[in-house]
Amino acid sequence: MSPFWKTHATRWLLPISLLIVMIVYWPGLGGYWLFDDYPNIVDNTGVQPHEVSLPALVRAALSSPASDFKRPLASLSFATNYLIGGLDPFGWKLVNLVIHLLNGVLVFVLVRLLLATASTPTRIASKTTTDSLVAALTAAGWMLLPINLTAVLYVVQREESLANLFVLAGLIGYVAGRQRMLACSTIAGNSDSPSNGFWLCTASLTIPTAIGLLAKETAVMLPLYAFLIEWIIFGFRRHSEVSAGGVAKRNGRLIGLFVCVLFIPMVAGLAWQIPHVLNPANWATRDFSLGQRLLTEARVVCDYLVWTVLPTLHALSFYHDDFHISTGLLSPWTTLFSLFVLAALVVLIFRLRQRQPLIALGIALFLGCQLLTGTILQLELVYEHRNYFASFGVLLAIVPWLAKVASDSTIWPWLRRVVLIGLMLWWTGLTSLTAYAWGDPLSLARELAERAPDSPRAQYELGRTYIIYSHYDPASPYTKLAYAPLERAASLPESSILPQQALIFMNSRMGLPLKAPWWDSMIAKLKARKSGVQDESSLAALAQCAKDSACSLPSDRMVQAFEAALSHPGPSARLQATYSDYAWNVLGDRPLGLSMIEGAVNSAPSEPAYRITMVRMLASLGYEAKARQALVQLQTMNFGGRLDSAIHSLQELLDKRTAAAPNDQLQ
Numbered sequence: 001m002s003p004f005w006k007t008h009a010t011r012w013l014l015p016i017s018l019l020i021v022m023i024v025y026w027p028g029l030g031g032y033w034l035f036d037d038y039p040n041i042v043d044n045t046g047v048q049p050h051e052v053s054l055p056a057l058v059r060a061a062l063s064s065p066a067s068d069f070k071r072p073l074a075s076l077s078f079a080t081n082y083l084i085g086g087l088d089p090f091g092w093k094l095v096n097l098v099i100h101l102l103n104g105v106l107v108f109v110l111v112r113l114l115l116a117t118a119s120t121p122t123r124i125a126s127k128t129t130t131d132s133l134v135a136a137l138t139a140a141g142w143m144l145l146p147i148n149l150t151a152v153l154y155v156v157q158r159e160e161s162l163a164n165l166f167v168l169a170g171l172i173g174y175v176a177g178r179q180r181m182l183a184c185s186t187i188a189g190n191s192d193s194p195s196n197g198f199w200l201c202t203a204s205l206t207i208p209t210a211i212g213l214l215a216k217e218t219a220v221m222l223p224l225y226a227f228l229i230e231w232i233i234f235g236f237r238r239h240s241e242v243s244a245g246g247v248a249k250r251n252g253r254l255i256g257l258f259v260c261v262l263f264i265p266m267v268a269g270l271a272w273q274i275p276h277v278l279n280p281a282n283w284a285t286r287d288f289s290l291g292q293r294l295l296t297e298a299r300v301v302c303d304y305l306v307w308t309v310l311p312t313l314h315a316l317s318f319y320h321d322d323f324h325i326s327t328g329l330l331s332p333w334t335t336l337f338s339l340f341v342l343a344a345l346v347v348l349i350f351r352l353r354q355r356q357p358l359i360a361l362g363i364a365l366f367l368g369c370q371l372l373t374g375t376i377l378q379l380e381l382v383y384e385h386r387n388y389f390a391s392f393g394v395l396l397a398i399v400p401w402l403a404k405v406a407s408d409s410t411i412w413p414w415l416r417r418v419v420l421i422g423l424m425l426w427w428t429g430l431t432s433l434t435a436y437a438w439g440d441p442l443s444l445a446r447e448l449a450e451r452a453p454d455s456p457r458a459q460y461e462l463g464r465t466y467i468i469y470s471h472y473d474p475a476s477p478y479t480k481l482a483y484a485p486l487e488r489a490a491s492l493p494e495s496s497i498l499p500q501q502a503l504i505f506m507n508s509r510m511g512l513p514l515k516a517p518w519w520d521s522m523i524a525k526l527k528a529r530k531s532g533v534q535d536e537s538s539l540a541a542l543a544q545c546a547k548d549s550a551c552s553l554p555s556d557r558m559v560q561a562f563e564a565a566l567s568h569p570g571p572s573a574r575l576q577a578t579y580s581d582y583a584w585n586v587l588g589d590r591p592l593g594l595s596m597i598e599g600a601v602n603s604a605p606s607e608p609a610y611r612i613t614m615v616r617m618l619a620s621l622g623y624e625a626k627a628r629q630a631l632v633q634l635q636t637m638n639f640g641g642r643l644d645s646a647i648h649s650l651q652e653l654l655d656k657r658t659a660a661a662p663n664d665q666l667q
Contacts, residue, residue, distance in 0.1 A: 013133065014108055017140035018101050024144065024428060025100075028153045028435035029093045031444060035461070039065055039537065040078075040156045042087060047078040058640030066159075073214035074159040092155045099161045100143065100152045106168035107392060108132075108139035113175045115400065117233055118357045138399040141423070142392055146311045146430040147304075150318065150385045153438045157385045159216040164389050166212035167222045173204025174226045178234050181251075198253055201226075205261050218389070220269075221372055223262040225389075228364045230254065232349075232357050277376045281569065284530040286378060287494055288325045295326035296381055297374040298338040304387050305366070308394045309423070311430055317452035319461070320382035321494065342367070362397025366390045441465055449485060456495030459485040464502055472509045482506060490521060497522045501538035508551035519557045526564035536575050539565060543582040555587060573604035577613065590621060608637050608646070615650050619657055627654055 033042050041047060046063020049056035060079035061072035077095070085091035112135035142148070151161045180197030205223050212219025230236060238249040276282050283289055288296065300323070307315045326335040345363050352360040369390035373379055402420035404413065437447040445465035452458040463486035470478035483503070490499035500522035507514050526535065539561060545551035546558065562579045565571065577600040584593030594617045600610040611634045618627035631650055638647060 013136040014105070014139060017136060017143065018104065020140070020428070021101060021104065021143045022097065024432045025097050025149075025152055025435050028149075028438035029090050029097065030440070031093070031153060031438045032089055032441040034154060034444070035457070036066070036156045037089075037154070039533075041092075047075050048082045048087070049079050052083065055641035055644050058642035062639075062642065066156075067217065069213070069217060071159055071214065071216055073211065074162055074216065077158060077162065089155060092158075093153055096152045096155060096158050096161060099158065099165060100148070103161060103165055103168055104139045104143040106165070106172060107142050108135045110168060110172050110175065111135035111138045111396065111400075113172065113179070114229070114233065114358065114361070114396070117175065117179060134400050134403050137403055137420070137424075138395050141399055141427060142395050144424065144427045144431055145308060145391050145395075146316050146427060146434060147308050147384050147387050147391055149316075149431055149434055149438075150383075151388045153435065154318075154385065160218065160385045160388050163212045163216035163219040166208040166215070167219055167225065167389060170204045170208030170212075170222045171225055171229065173208070174201050175229065175233075177201035177204060178230070182234075182237065182239065198257075201254070202257060205257070209261075218372060218386075220265075221369060221389070223258065223265075224368050224371070225365055227258050227262055228361060228368055230258070232353050232361045232364060273376065277378070282378055284568065285532045287529075288381070290376065292325050292327060293378075293381065294375065295329070295335050296323070297370075298342055299326060299332075299334055300382050301367075301370050301374055302334075302338040302341050303382075304370070304390065305394065307384070308387060308391045309398065311427070313430065313433070314451050316384060316430075316434070317455065317458065318384065318448050319452050319455040319457040320384075321380075321457050322452055322454040323382050325381075356401075358400050359397045362393045362395070365393030365396065367393075369393065442469060454492070456489040456492045456499065459489035459492075460495070460499045460502065463489065463499065467502065467506050470506075472506070474510045474512060479506075479510070490518070495525075496532060496534035497525050497538045498534050500525075501542055504553070505541060505545060505551065508545065508553055511552075514554075519554075519561075523557075523560050523564050526561055527567065530568040531565045531572070531575055535565065536572065536578065539575070540578045543578055543586070547581065547585045558582065559587075571599075571603070573600040573607060573610060576600040576603060577610055580613070580617075584617065590617070593617060594621065606637070608634060608643055611637070612643075612646050612650065616653070619650075619653055622657075624654060624657060 044063055044065065047060050049060055057076065057079065061076050062070050064071045064075050078092075081092045081095060112131050115131040115134060151157045177197045177200030180200065182197075184197060205226055209219055209222045212222065236250045236254055238251045277290060280289075286293075303315070324332065326332065329336045329339075345367060349360045349364050349367075352363075369387070373383075373386045399420065402416045402423075404416065434447075437444050442465055445462040449455075449458045449462040463482045463484075466478045466482035466485070470476040470482065473479065486499045486503050486506075489495050490503065500518045503518050504514055504522075506512075522538075531539075542551065542553060542558065542561075546553045562575075562582065565575055566579065576596045580593045580596030580600065583589045583596060587593075594614075597610060597614045597617055600607075601614055604610060611630055615627050615630045615634065618624075618630060627650075631647070631654065634643065634650075635647060637643065
């Protein structure tokens with residue numbers, strides 16, 4: 001490669017890559033909301049403020065239903081999008097794309113720093129221009145990976161990409177700090193102090209982690225990633241050169257730093273989570289146990305690796321609820337094989353750490369990223385966006401090796417470059433096809449249903465999209481098309497009650513008969529297992545439709561469905577609040593409505609919405625003293641004035657009742 005070509009390729013490759021990524025993703029920006037976008041954004045009034053005020057922003061920051069930690073930074077970014085453009089998803093997806101491009105630039109900087117540090121026989125070259133060229137290729141490949149598409153076009157996963165913006169920035173700061181520490185310790189007359197580099201490392205591990213956690217909990221992995229970089233690339237060395245005896249002196253301050261920011265928090269986190277993980281009741285909403293999850297995740301992680309490097313349309317199906325659970329080492333047999341593959345990858349890390357550190361580091365980062373979401377936590381089994389950072393580790397392991405400049409003239413280096421070019425073209429083409437499908441809701445629903453014919457969610461989403469396109473017109477051709485995918489989804493035993501709810505909802509809105517088997521199968525599923533989030537959303541949708549008088553639903557069937565869902569131990573606050581609303585407004589059963597909302601408050605004492613409803617119900621029933629006591633408790637939750645409007649309204653309500661009935665002594 002000529003010096004002229006290297007210089008100009010380095011200068012223009014990254015900007016051209018950013019432009020190509022924009023072109024590839026642009027058709028997908030015109031798409032619509034999908035799946036978890038609805039509870040987190042579309043149906044979440046908290047991230048839809050109508051003014052810029054401290055109470056509105058505090059409400060937005062604490063409005064996420066996805067996590068107990070609320071992810072306030074991501075929620076505030078959603079609120080900002082709403083203030084600028086309402087619920088038009090184009091602007092929201094555009095912000096996601098900008099974050100993805102920024103992350104691509106950070107990947108470029110991080111890879112260039114790592115290449116400059118990994119001075120080994122596997123190093124691409126000693127010149128900065130070559131390092132920059134390989135770093136640009138790695139960043140371009142990472143930005144174009146099909147497995148990373150959902151972190152861009154799936155709006156709610158801004159949480160993932162935003163958290164990793166701070167993870168990547170923190171790693172860049174850490175590597176730069178370590179380079180400064182080593183340079184200061186070896187260059188005579190250097191006026192800079194190694195302590196400056198150490199404090200840069202410390203700040204880079206703590207501040208970005210803290211900020212990233214406000215977007216999503218995955219940012220907690222930053223100290224682990226930095227530890228892997230330190231162990232494999234820097235070796236905790238105090239000096240660049242080893243001592244005369246061949247043993248490098250270890251930096252005690254760095255060891256102490258990782259004890260404080262990684263190992264102590266890790267032990268504390270495990271101590272906090274283990275009791276929950278070992279409690280069988282906490283697995284009631286899942287179709288798998290702890291042991292089955294661990295066995296299954298071995299296969300999932302191996303699939304992630306394949307889907308990153310050699311993805312196919314059917315592999316990246318977005319909905320993976322049809323993934324078969326491992327019930328034993330040989331059920332299926334790929335479980336044991338996957339465990340062997342993961343063990344082999346761990347062995348490779350140790351064997352390649354000295355000779356090919358970048359490959360070892362890439363493998364370590366990929367596996368390290370899976371430790372949070374692919375082990376003991378009671379999460380769903382498979383999601384593509386969980387590889388947003390893990391895929392960086394994969395490309396760090398393969399792209400520099402494939403792009404390696406060799407001094408010999410054999411065909412082998414050229415073959416590797418041909419493979420790299422082929423992979424880049426494949427990733428670009430597959431991402432382009434998928435992004436184009438994401439640009440139209442019906443095209444996307446059909447595409448995903450075709451990719452995953454056995455996925456209840458994919459089939460449900462296709463049926464739901466047909467319903468939307470039918471505009472609830474019985475004569476519409478889309479109405480007839482909706483039944484087949486919804487009934488197929490409903491027949492799958494592992495599905496939630498979403499398909500049954502959609503069938504009941506659609507026919508009721510259109511004034512068509514409601515089939516008894518729909519109710520029977522929905523109630524049977526609610527009896528068979530504890531309700532999950534989708535089941536609760538389905539019941540809430542039916543209850544709201546009945547409350548709005550848009551659906552004529554048999555109350556006895558609705559009561560049976562709620563009682564089946566509530567028959568399991570420890571029903572959620574949301575489920576109890578939903579039944580409370582239905583009992584109060586549809587059944588007219590005020591005592592039942594009050595009892596249910598009190599149960600919701602007891603189950604989720606930190607959620608103000610349930611307390612607000614309880615105060616209104618108590619006031620309506622004449623229990624003024626109890627209502628005022630509940631209002632006092634609500635006022636203690638008024639952080640940043642976020643509940644000012646609700647509290648003022650409740651206070652006026654109670655004052656009016658007091659004025660109207662001053663002698664009412666009901667308690």
